[in-house]
Amino acid sequence: SVERGYRSPNDFITDRYRSSMLRVLASLCACLPQFFYLTVQLVSFAELLQGVTFGAVPKLCGMLLFAGMVLSMEIVGGMQSVVLSDVVQSIFMVFGSIVL
Numbered sequence: 001s002v003e004r005g006y007r008s009p010n011d012f013i014t015d016r017y018r019s020s021m022l023r024v025l026a027s028l029c030a031c032l033p034q035f036f037y038l039t040v041q042l043v044s045f046a047e048l049l050q051g052v053t054f055g056a057v058p059k060l061c062g063m064l065l066f067a068g069m070v071l072s073m074e075i076v077g078g079m080q081s082v083v084l085s086d087v088v089q090s091i092f093m094v095f096g097s098i099v100l
Contacts, residue, residue, distance in 0.1 A: 041086070042066055048093060 007064030010030070014023040022067050057065075081082040 041089075044093070045089060048096060052096065 004011075004015060006015070010023050010026050013026045014020065040089060042063045043059075045066040046059040049057050049062040049065070050059050070082055073085050077084075
């Protein structure tokens with residue numbers, strides 16, 4: 001990978017098969033699991049917020065709130081801030097599980 005300057009698996013696929021269409025397909029296949037992961041994160045945050053507030057915050061509002069937080073942190077701080085928000089959310093979830 002160093003010889004040919006690959007920075008991602010998609011670079012290898014493009015070089016190996018000489019197909020831009022295959023590169024796009026590989027990118028879409030790589031994004032699909034991330035979509036499911038993000039969906040689970042949004043729903044779990046919304047459920048947690050709804051439970052903590054005893055239903056005062058509806059699930060959709062919680063999902064939109066968390067999505068807004070993630071997008072704003074991504075814009076301001078890059079991917080490192082998104083990882084930090086995941087850590088903070090995980091700490092809240094563990095703490096909430098212990099308390100309950």
